[in-house]
Amino acid sequence: MIRRIYAIAKKEFRQIYRDIRSLAVLLLLPIFLLVMFGYAISLDVRHIPIAVYDAQNSAESRRLVDEFNHSEYFDLRYHLSDVREIDALLDRGRIRAALVIPRDFSRLMLRDRSCEVQVLLDGSNSTSAQTALGYIEAVILNYCSGLTDRELLRFAGVQVTVPVDYRPRVWYNPELHSSVFLVPGLVTFIMLISAVISTALSIVREKERGTMEQILVSPIRPAELIVGKTIPYVIISLAVSFGVLAVSHLLFGVTVKGSYPVLFLVILLFLLSCLGMGILISTLTQSQHMAFTLSALLTILPAFILSGFVFPIRNMPVVIQAITYLFPGRFFLAALRSVIIKGTGLASFWKEALALVAFGAVTLTFSILRMKPGPRGRRK
């Protein structure tokens, strides 16, 4: 049995080796994509382009504008002299937000001690709009409390003590770089897609070419065929995953806080479940085109949207949360983030690891059953 599996694996290896272009694509492209995407993607909201319409232009209002000027979150692009210019700037996407300071700003601030500052916001990208609004409010709040302190000192000669000393601490990712959060997601996305598509055509190709009949009449059993076909791709995918991890360490400073053997185990389980998914697609379809379509549909967008890569799973409706359990990406990503960012061990993600085992076992078993030389298996 081992000999037969070995023979199939050797044949598959030879086939891969002969198509050197595909092999190069499989080995190098995931790493190249990680480099490119890793530099490209970020959710940090910085340098938001804004415009200011300062109707008063007094020392007091300029001080507020200065606060925006000094903040790294904003790029003050335009000082407007007409409030009507805002419309066109927002429409053309030149600015994300505009600040309107009223004509009686300093009088309201100093005498009435309260003033309304108008903010116009491009809400089309709601996430960055919300963050931008949060930053704007923080700048204004900061300005007001500074003014209060100054006024109080002048008015009563009292220094205000802060009642609640608020000390935020950020764990695991103290600088709040989104790359620390995104790189493991990117690794999952790239590895999942490359593993699934590497095996998605492996069986259906033989069906299309008619070589499957030859294999079926040979003494090779379905289980041996499936295992033999999977082995070369396990090796290739493992090589890719180490390349990918090395790149994320060297270029993006993502260090593994947890243990390497645990990481290796999780990667292996994940690869098995992805390759199993690819093989299953291959046994279920009748043409390469169909296998390609199915695997692209089941991997590309689901790996991006349903794995927790950028969209938090716990915010999804319950039905959709249930659907995310059908894709291996979510389990792997949760485990990967724990072991890389938090440095926790199997104790905190054994459930995810178990789910990956189950996923791999189910897909591979199903594939073997589909291959059984019987009326169902032989149907073409």
Next chain:
Amino acid sequence: MRRDFRMMRLVFAAPVLQLLVLGYAATMDVREIPTVICDLDRSAESRRFLGEFFQSGYFTAKAQVDSLDAVDRYLDDGEASIALLVPRDFGDQLAGSGTAGMAVIVDGSDSNVAVTALNYASQIVGTYSERIIMRRLERSGTQFRPVTSRVQARVWYNPELKSRDFMVPGILAQLLMLMTMMLTSLAIVKEKERGTLEQLIVTPVTPVQLILGKLIPFILIGFIDIALVVLTARLLFGIRVRGSVALLFGLSGVFLLSTLGLGLFISSISRNQQQAMMTAIFFVMMPMIMLSGFVFPIENMPKLIQFFTYLLPLRYYFVIIRGLFLKGSTLAELWDQAAILLVFGIAILGLAAQRFRKRLG
């Protein structure tokens, strides 16, 4: 092609199904952040203070613990994303005129949630502090009002700031790109592998005719897909097209030229279906999804990569489709994007025909 009945079913059912699942899934709104509380004070004051957090709707109490070790465990296991720690003397300090410390620990591994949580937390603490200052000033008999300012925000295009309104048109565009590329990228190479391409070559069909002939059925399918997904977005997500629907179809047609062209081009340069599939997925689909501005803003990218994104037709189509859905844009604002798409589409189709002619010669 109609003979491939299974394929046809997939081509029409898949976009609707995917939009349905993914449209509901793709939301970045941060609400109900799971919170663990460590309140060592347990006074009326500390309870009132913590109550402010949960009344805001942004935080949900997950557990109440009495030691820092327990807080550790909740954050490590990911069961809570934020911890609020109130020290023993919190109430006493605030009742007097001292400063009460408090700590907030945020799980920074999801930086997006962390930034939002910190924003909310600092606002809540700030407002609470302000109220205590007022109380203290009143008590000391000082006639002083602190300066406050209200930010009156007016949000355009998406007033409720729902991330779904932003995401669903994006998914729609992605699906259109994926479906059309999947259909075409194997179209020619399949015939090459089967050997039926030779038969076509000996007939008097010119390469341009062949490309156009292959294109027309796909354009039709593309339009049906657009209609289906726009209808799904309208009926299930309540997202309507603010601009003109005719313009949406017209400009989507222009976009289809570029994706179908890319598909046919890939098909003409690949030797077998495996190569075509890998080229399509790795070189086109994945970059389009990551780099076109679907979730990751292009202006955040390094200059070199920003330059590269100009090569992605999806980038222009995103501007068009978001403009039409959210802003109600007209051709006056969108013509430049449409012109680039048109040039891109014609160029890539020309290249595909060119490649094909070379093969014939």
